[in-house]
Amino acid sequence: MNKEQIDILFQLLRDYLTVYLPKHRCLSNNTIKSYRDTWNLLLDYVAKTNKINVWQISFETINRSMIVGFLEWLKKERGCSNNSINQRLAGIRAFYKYAGIQQPITAVHMFDIFKIPYRKLDKNRTVQFLTEPALSAIFQQPNTEKKSGVRDLFLMVLMYDTAARISELLNLKVCDLDHNSKTPVAYLTGKGGKRRVVPIMSKTVQHYLKYRKLFLNDNDQGQLIFYTVRHGLRTQMSDDNVARFLKQYAKSARAICDEVPDSVHPHMFRHGRAMSLYRNGMPLALLSEFLGHENPETTLIYAYADTEMKRQAIEKATGSTNPIHTKMTAPWINDDEMIKKLYGLKT
8 A cells, every 4th residue: 555645645635625625715614514524424434345444545445436335325324315425426526626636646536536427316306304293203202311312302303493404403503593582593504604594483492491401501602502522522513423313213213103214314304394384385485595595496396295295195095996097088099080180181
């Protein structure tokens, strides 16, 4: 293994994430975090697959087949959609393009990686969301006699109530949650650093006050709401941490509710809230603003999902004996003169 190649990889990654993206591209912290998360996931996957340490990974180690395997792992193990997988691939490609410019010797790897195609998106896909019975079953799982149970329940309730992306939720600070006003709100920072105001329900505030007594310092408005403690220091809770306890609660919730999906991920809470609001009359334009969608057309997936479910219900309710299924004979069958008229061959 060439130590120089290893050094080049990590030096370029460091410069890419700490200099190029924030200072040259002027990207938002959330966008940079997304790139960083992609590479953390990839490096961990490569290390585990090859049974080596992260520091032993080089450009040679991360070959095309390794990245293809990583993308498939995202699909099967993490339940990522093709859209999410394409975003991860785009993040990997972007780094290789940067590396090829900075160190031309790495360009051969860039060309190899660029041969990996993006996955085809289903424009008419149905959105995966948690139904109200499924949500109720999951919310019953945390043991609120324990501090961790109080934390997990509040995080899930807030995630659903605000329909926040997981990154938006984990970036929340105490000052971002205004629970004292007549109309409590959360200030979410979404893609591109755009902030939006989202109302929160009184029940959510009750969960927050209980959580705050156990976990937060009333005098520190700048502290992160959700955190983990490592070596005595508070660090931002990771989305992997959230994914772990969601998987645990979903598994136990399926025992009491068969509507709980086999694979539950944070975005399902966002989708569940959006579907609930849409079905209860929130216009798509307002829903788009509520969700922080840059492109209003993105919000149309909820309208399509609702229409698709109605179609399935209608098909299920329309039995085989219904007249709509009766085979009808066209009047022009075996009538040559009629066929000629239909095709303009006769007047």
